[in-house]
Amino acid sequence: MIQLPFLRENKELIKERYAKRQLDAASTIDQILSLDDQRRSTQQEMDDQLAEANKMAKKIGDLFKSGNAAEGNQLREKSKGLKDSANALKESLRKIEEEQIELLYQLPNIPQDKVPAGKSDTDNEIIYTEGIPANFDHEALPHWELANKYGLIDFETGVKITGAGFPLYQGKGARLQRALINFFLDEAEKAGYQEVIPPHLVNEASGIGTGQLPDKEGQMYHVTEDELYLIPTAEVPITNIYRDEIVKAESFPIKKCGYTPCFRREAGSYGKDVRGLNRLHQFDKVEIVQITHPKESGKALEGMIEHVKGLLQKLGLHYRIALLCGGDLGFAAAITYDFEVFSAAQEKWLEVSSVSNFETYQANRLKLRFKNEAGKTELAHTLNGSALALPRILAAILENNQTADGITIPEVLVPYTGFDKI
RNA sequence: GGAGAAAUGGCAGAGCGGUCGAAUGCACUGGUCUUGAAAACCAGCGUACCGCAAGGUACCGGGGGUUCGAAUCCCUCUUUCUCCGCCA
Numbered sequence: 180m181i182q183l184p185f186l187r188e189n190k191e192l193i194k195e196r197y198a199k200r201q202l203d204a205a206s207t208i209d210q211i212l213s214l215d216d217q218r219r220s221t222q223q224e225m226d227d228q229l230a231e232a233n234k235m236a237k238k239i240g241d242l243f244k245s246g247n248a249a250e251g252n253q254l255r256e257k258s259k260g261l262k263d264s265a266n267a268l269k270e271s272l273r274k275i276e277e278e279q280i281e282l283l284y285q286l287p288n289i290p291q292d293k294v295p296a297g298k299s300d301t302d303n304e305i306i307y308t309e310g311i312p313a314n315f316d317h318e319a320l321p322h323w324e325l326a327n328k329y330g331l332i333d334f335e336t337g338v339k340i341t342g343a344g345f346p347l348y349q350g351k352g353a354r355l356q357r358a359l360i361n362f363f364l365d366e367a368e369k370a371g372y373q374e375v376i377p378p379h380l381v382n383e384a385s386g387i388g389t390g391q392l393p394d395k396e397g398q399m400y401h402v403t404e405d406e407l408y409l410i411p412t413a414e415v416p417i418t419n420i421y422r423d424e425i426v427k428a429e430s431f432p433i434k435k436c437g438y439t440p441c442f443r444r445e446a447g448s449y450g451k452d453v454r455g456l457n458r459l460h461q462f463d464k465v466e467i468v469q470i471t472h473p474k475e476s477g478k479a480l481e482g483m484i485e486h487v488k489g490l491l492q493k494l495g496l497h498y499r500i501a502l503l504c505g506g507d508l509g510f511a512a513a514i515t516y517d518f519e520v521f522s523a524a525q526e527k528w529l530e531v532s533s534v535s536n537f538e539t540y541q542a543n544r545l546k547l548r549f550k551n552e553a554g555k556t557e558l559a560h561t562l563n564g565s566a567l568a569l570p571r572i573l574a575a576i577l578e579n580n581q582t583a584d585g586i587t588i589p590e591v592l593v594p595y596t597g598f599d600k601i
Numbered sequence: 602g603g604a605g606a607a608a609u610g611g612c613a614g615a616g617c618g619g620u621c622g623a624a625u626g627c628a629c630u631g632g633u634c635u636u637g638a639a640a641a642c643c644a645g646c647g648u649a650c651c652g653c654a655a656g657g658u659a660c661c662g663g664g665g666g667u668u669c670g671a672a673u674c675c676c677u678c679u680u681u682c683u684c685c686g687c688c689a
Contacts, residue, residue: 222651226658233658236670240619251669258669425648554630556648 199505297504310497323455344460358595372436377416390511456570476560534564
């Protein structure tokens with residue numbers, strides 16, 4: 180959520196930056212600011228009345244204590260309705276604040292200056308490419324055919340058990356999956372991230388904290404019986420560790436990583452892109468999260484990018500990095516880099532990681548603060564990135580590493596799989 | 602799921618309906634003392650909103666109520682602990 184004082188003072192800059200997102204929020208912003216004026220004057224008035232009532236109450240107490248009951252009773256009669264008007268003001272203040280926060284929730288994060296303006300992913304800037312597409316002297320099969328051919332994944336049985344988008348990994352397929360998880364976690368720990376295993380269901384407050392609610396309500400599986408949501412990413416529970424916390428500045432940067440399954444309804448995204456592992460309702464992911472001093476978040480983002488690059492390099496995958504344009508930028512992000520691996524048989528780029536700096540946007544919702552050098556509480560910055568999302572990595576490994584008679588396992592994974600070929 | 606007890610500042614732990622934003626201890630920060638450190642002593646030490654400021658307001662798990670006045674009384678929800686039941 181945008182910080183209100185910042186909005187007050189930088190409304191022109193914000194409108195300008197929103198243009199990168201193809202967003203015209205002028206009327207929302209003006210509404211928020213006019214509500215803010217109302218809010219402040221209403222509170223001032225209410226505070227004055229409460230102060231008056233407090234003063235009277237104190238006086239009455241003193242009168243009774245000094246035995247002056249007659250005057251006390253008299254004053255008490257006078258005080259009777261005093262709080263009523265304050266209560267009325269309190270009610271209208273509550274309404275104003277509610278309305279204001281609802282509008283504030285509608286404002287996405289402010290894109291950083293270097294974020295390119297643009298409508299959709301075609302306006303993203305490819306800033307880095309590594310590797311070359313695999314070259315085959317045989318027919319290249321898409322991963323779902325390879326998975327079937329070698330008995331790695333049983334999509335049909337997944338459909339029987341649950342439905343489409345819930346694959347059943349088995350045998351070497353399951354083992355390879357587990358190998359990737361362990362590899363990613365080990366690499367993250369080497370990079371200084373502390374591993375956590377968070378809950379896989381979260382409450383509403385956590386969803387609001389990281390920005391999934393109320394914005395992306397329909398994307399999460401909702402357990403209505405208990406008002407809980409299945410996590411769409413480990414970002415939600417891990418970042419929410421620090422909701423309503425004032426952390427010590429010395430603890431920066433806070434670095435956490437965690438493996439979790441991720442659940443996404445993917446409502447409205449049916450079509451040919453959903454074949455095989457390309458788009459699932461349940462998938463595995465290792466996430467890295469950082470909480471930093473505002474001055475350090477840029478550097479932290481660089482570090483996370485380097486980390487993800489290292490993973491893809493070690494796996495020997497052909498990949499590229501895109502700086503997302505404003506129109507493709509997530510709601511809560513100020514800047515995002517997407518990592519895409521080339522899937523050699525499908526001949527297309529698959530997004531496998533998204534690394535973002537949220538600056539104070541999430542922190543403001545989370546009330547995640549620290550004490551700065553001047554001893555004042557200040558919002559921290561939050562960042563996260565996939566390191567990595569498994570299914571598309573698996574798809575790329577299967578497709579890129581296929582030979583006429585099997586699939587070669589990347590060397591770094593062999594200690595984890597226990598086999599070097601499928 | 603049933604019965605009971607509890608929830609107060611970073612932690613521990615007081616708190617009679619008015620003088621309580623809240624005793625006290627520990628921790629922490631600054632100072633005095635010391636060659637240095639420790640000890641001792643002095644001072645400071647929650648969060649948010651409004652205000653240029655002085656100051657004001659709110660918050661003692663959440664919400665509501667009684668009252669001129671609530672940390673203190675009542676209702677409700679949540680959480681924790683103990684006991685019973687069920688169960689991986």
